[in-house]
Amino acid sequence: MTNSEPKRYVSPTDKRRQFRAQLASGQLIRFPGAFSPLVARAVEDHGFEGVYVSGAVLSTDLALPDIGLTTLTEVALRGQQIARVTDLPTIIDADTGFGEPANVARTINAFEEGGLAGCHLEDQVNPKRCGHLDNKQIVATDEMVRKVRAAVKARRDPSFVICARTDARTSEGLDAAIERAKAYVDAGADMLFPEALQTEEEMAAFRKAVDVPLLANMTEFGKTPLLTTTQLENLGYNLVIWPVTSWRSAMGAVDELFDTLKATGHQEPAVERMQTRKRLYELVRYSDYNEFDQALFNFEVPGRNQ
Numbered sequence: 594m595t596n597s598e599p600k601r602y603v604s605p606t607d608k609r610r611q612f613r614a615q616l617a618s619g620q621l622i623r624f625p626g627a628f629s630p631l632v633a634r635a636v637e638d639h640g641f642e643g644v645y646v647s648g649a650v651l652s653t654d655l656a657l658p659d660i661g662l663t664t665l666t667e668v669a670l671r672g673q674q675i676a677r678v679t680d681l682p683t684i685i686d687a688d689t690g691f692g693e694p695a696n697v698a699r700t701i702n703a704f705e706e707g708g709l710a711g712c713h714l715e716d717q718v719n720p721k722r723c724g725h726l727d728n729k730q731i732v733a734t735d736e737m738v739r740k741v742r743a744a745v746k747a748r749r750d751p752s753f754v755i756c757a758r759t760d761a762r763t764s765e766g767l768d769a770a771i772e773r774a775k776a777y778v779d780a781g782a783d784m785l786f787p788e789a790l791q792t793e794e795e796m797a798a799f800r801k802a803v804d805v806p807l808l809a810n811m812t813e814f815g816k817t818p819l820l821t822t823t824q825l826e827n828l829g830y831n832l833v834i835w836p837v838t839s840w841r842s843a844m845g846a847v848d849e850l851f852d853t854l855k856a857t858g859h860q861e862p863a864v865e866r867m868q869t870r871k872r873l874y875e876l877v878r879y880s881d882y883n884e885f886d887q888a889l890f891n892f893e894v895p896g897r898n899q
């Protein structure tokens with residue numbers, strides 16, 4: 594991108610409207626998880642429709658378990674850092690909303706100010722846990738309804754999307770999860786995230802029971818079968834997230850690299866799989882900075898095997 598055309602600016606409101614239009618399109622939209630701003634650039638570059646910011650990734654990146662230890666300030670800042678480097682809509686994991694309904698209201702405002710397009714809010718108790726683990730506990734329906742209402746009321750940009758997640762399938766069963774989901778929609782939720790459904794049949798039953806857009810969580814090593822985008826589209830789901838997938842892949846590569854370094858004393862066997870300097874500079878749009886100073890990008894970038 595070294596042409597002289599002015600860069601278009603996609604405002605947070607534009608991104609939220611784009612997200613709403615995508616949800617209404619009847620087509621499945623794909624939001625891979627981005628564990629950093631640079632990964633969000635890669636998501637955009639590969640032609641996906643949006644970016645997901647995972648609570649599990651934000652906490653494990655800090656070497657913490659995903660049990661609600663991260664603070665609103667940490668999460669909102671990371672969301673903002675990720676959302677601002679992409680023209681795609683970015684949605685974020687609000688966990689249990691960081692407290693009571695009043696805290697939820699503040700959470701929504703922080704995410705709006707961070708340029709996010711939407712968030713999901715779940716009905717677990719605190720301390721929460723990954724939705725695919727056993728022995729989860731959930732709050733009373735009414736308590737979650739009050740949180741959803743607070744979120745909806747707090748929203749300053751009506752296009753910000755509030756997605757209610759229910760974790761009830763694991764503890765109370767499918768029917769109860771559907772009942773809760775309906776109550777959350779009545780409270781104003783724009784879309785639903787039925788967590789940890791166990792079969793395609795359950796996913797189809799959920800689709801049949803509600804009219805709002807549905808999110809499918811394709812997280813690995815969990816309770817939900819890993820389906821393809823075609824299967825999810827056929828099931829009538831609107832949005833798929835692969836929340837931790839890029840993170841697990843990157844950390845798998847890191848572990849392998851350290852094994853190699855330790856065993857061979859050299860990185861050579863791993864270089865082949867590394868992102869090249871050239872590609873890294875492409876993603877940070879290094880050459881664009883010549884707009885400010887022609888002396889910034891005036892060299893050849895070594896790529897593969899150089």
Ligand SMILES: C[C@](O)(C(=O)O)[C@H](CC(=O)O)C(=O)O
Pocket residue numbers: 646647648649650659686722723724725810812813815836837
């Ligand atoms: C989607 C999720 O909330 C997340 O934080 O990314 C997690 C993912 C995971 O732990 O695998 C969840 O499903 O609870």
Ligand SMILES: [Mg+2]
Pocket residue numbers: 647648649659686688
């Ligand atoms: Mg989470």
